[in-house]
Amino acid sequence: MRHFAVVGSGPAGFYTAEALSKAYGENARIDILDRYPVPYGLIRFGVAPDHQSLKAVSKRYDKVAETAGVDFIGNVCVGRDVAVAELLELYDAVILAIGAPHDRKLGIPGEDLPGVVGSAAFVGWYNGHPDFTGLDPPLGGTHAAVIGNGNVALDVARILSKTAQEFEGSDIVGHALEALDQSAIRTITILGRRGPHQIAMTPKELGELGHLEDALPVVDLSDFPPREADDALEPGQRKSVTILREFAEIRASKRKAMIFDFFAKPLSIEGEGRAEKIVVERTELDEKGGARGTGETYDVPASLVVSCIGYSTPSIEGVAYDERGGKFLNEQGKVADRLYAVGWARRGPTGTIGTNRPDGYEVADRIAADMPPGSSSDLPGAEGLKRLLESRGVMPTDYDDWRKIEETEVGRARPGSPREKFVRHDEWLQTLGR
Numbered sequence: 517m518r519h520f521a522v523v524g525s526g527p528a529g530f531y532t533a534e535a536l537s538k539a540y541g542e543n544a545r546i547d548i549l550d551r552y553p554v555p556y557g558l559i560r561f562g563v564a565p566d567h568q569s570l571k572a573v574s575k576r577y578d579k580v581a582e583t584a585g586v587d588f589i590g591n592v593c594v595g596r597d598v599a600v601a602e603l604l605e606l607y608d609a610v611i612l613a614i615g616a617p618h619d620r621k622l623g624i625p626g627e628d629l630p631g632v633v634g635s636a637a638f639v640g641w642y643n644g645h646p647d648f649t650g651l652d653p654p655l656g657g658t659h660a661a662v663i664g665n666g667n668v669a670l671d672v673a674r675i676l677s678k679t680a681q682e683f684e685g686s687d688i689v690g691h692a693l694e695a696l697d698q699s700a701i702r703t704i705t706i707l708g709r710r711g712p713h714q715i716a717m718t719p720k721e722l723g724e725l726g727h728l729e730d731a732l733p734v735v736d737l738s739d740f741p742p743r744e745a746d747d748a749l750e751p752g753q754r755k756s757v758t759i760l761r762e763f764a765e766i767r768a769s770k771r772k773a774m775i776f777d778f779f780a781k782p783l784s785i786e787g788e789g790r791a792e793k794i795v796v797e798r799t800e801l802d803e804k805g806g807a808r809g810t811g812e813t814y815d816v817p818a819s820l821v822v823s824c825i826g827y828s829t830p831s832i833e834g835v836a837y838d839e840r841g842g843k844f845l846n847e848q849g850k851v852a853d854r855l856y857a858v859g860w861a862r863r864g865p866t867g868t869i870g871t872n873r874p875d876g877y878e879v880a881d882r883i884a885a886d887m888p889p890g891s892s893s894d895l896p897g898a899e900g901l902k903r904l905l906e907s908r909g910v911m912p913t914d915y916d917d918w919r920k921i922e923e924t925e926v927g928r929a930r931p932g933s934p935r936e937k938f939v940r941h942d943e944w945l946q947t948l949g950r
């Protein structure tokens with residue numbers, strides 16, 4: 517028998533557990549640990565609430581959790597309740613699948629002013645992440661800015677633009693829905709430090725902006741190279757750029773505008789005790805395709821600034837860490853003897869949810885090569901972990917507990933919503949009578 521601890525129950529953790537279960541069959545016990553009693557990580561807390569079809573992938577993870585030999589152990593924080601080194605004494609291998617929940621810093625003056633938030637915080641706020649329930653982003657001004665030209669920037673701009681009716685069918689949390697419904701924001705400037713050809717937005721997600729009830733995407737075609745230059749782009753990127761060009765042809769009048777401001781590099785965020793504007797430098801592309809400042813500056817008004825410029829994985833004591841990449845130092849998923857990393861903790865914060873599947877399978881193959889499926893050890897696995905946690909007064913939860921929480925959330929859903937999420941840790945535990 518082999519015992520594996522997968523730390524983190526997001527997509528990377530579940531795909532790895534699935535792969536290990538397939539590779540080892542009855543010869544393995546796989547525990548998926550999470551610091552919360554609720555699983556699915558990015559699916560629950562990161563994927564936009566109005567993208568329910570993406571969230572539906574959790575049904576596949578349910579099947580994994582229900583597989584014999586696979587267990588969900590929630591409410592256990594690795595690094596606080598138990599150390600990685602301790603897990604390695606109990607399990608044959610430990611797989612870090614903790615994602616990249618921290619916002620990358622802008623590194624410009626004013627980024628700590630009230631009114632400036634990172635996308636992890638803002639997305640966590642509307643998705644019911646307990647760390648960000650109290651964020652209370654300022655929505656009372658008329659201007660907001662979103663920094664970055666990736667899919668997260670699109671999510672944030674779209675969420676800021678939608679009407680309450682457009683959230684029907686979503687699982688946006690009540691506090692965010694209410695606040696967004698009262699929002700005075702009418703102009704959302706999306707700042708990209710490079711041009712339309714360099715966006716990191718995918719066509720489907722970009723296309724959604726063209727169909728909003730009360731908001732219009734605005735582009736300036738003078739930012740674009742000649743149309744023939746689009747031919748050199750790879751097909752997906754060409755499609756995104758075509759969609760951007762089409763935005764310029766929309767003739768309609770709506771209450772809100774999402775302005776794409778390209779070649780715009782934030783220099784500082786300024787205001788009297790709180791964000792009021794971003795000082796931006798006009799850029800041009802350098803020889804390597806990077807952003808080079810031109811020296812020309814201008815102001816973009818914004819009382820709310822959401823920086824969507826990527827994420828990093830938190831470091832864990834004793835685990836080799838790549839400061840520049842914001843992820844664990846690893847070689848094709850291997851961090852150290854019997855210690856592995858998968859998903860964003862391995863690769864950095866890029867790729868879709870589906871990217872984590874081959875990633876998890878690859879690392880499972882690596883583990884199987886290091887400890888062949890027919891081999892065994894006499895490590896205690898979950899039994900040892902539970903004894904250790906008990907001695908520390910930590911009460912883990914299991915998959916049945918999660919189903920209880922889920923049923924309660926579904927039971928209290930407002931009309932048109934699949935669930936009304938609990939947004940605090942103590943609410944989850946209360947639901948379980950703890």
Ligand code: NAP
Nearest residue numbers: 664665666667668669709710716824825826865866867868
């Ligand atoms: P991302 O795709 O890496 O985009 C980050 C953006 O931030 C880039 O436009 C980058 O510009 C910009 N940026 C970085 N540092 C900056 C700085 N200092 N100042 C100004 N701009 C800066 O990251 P993401 O949007 O966080 O998304 C993470 C991953 O999740 C991506 O793979 C994304 O596709 C995926 N995702 C998918 C979906 C979906 O499928 N619906 C939704 C959300 C996220 P440069 O290019 O110039 O560096």
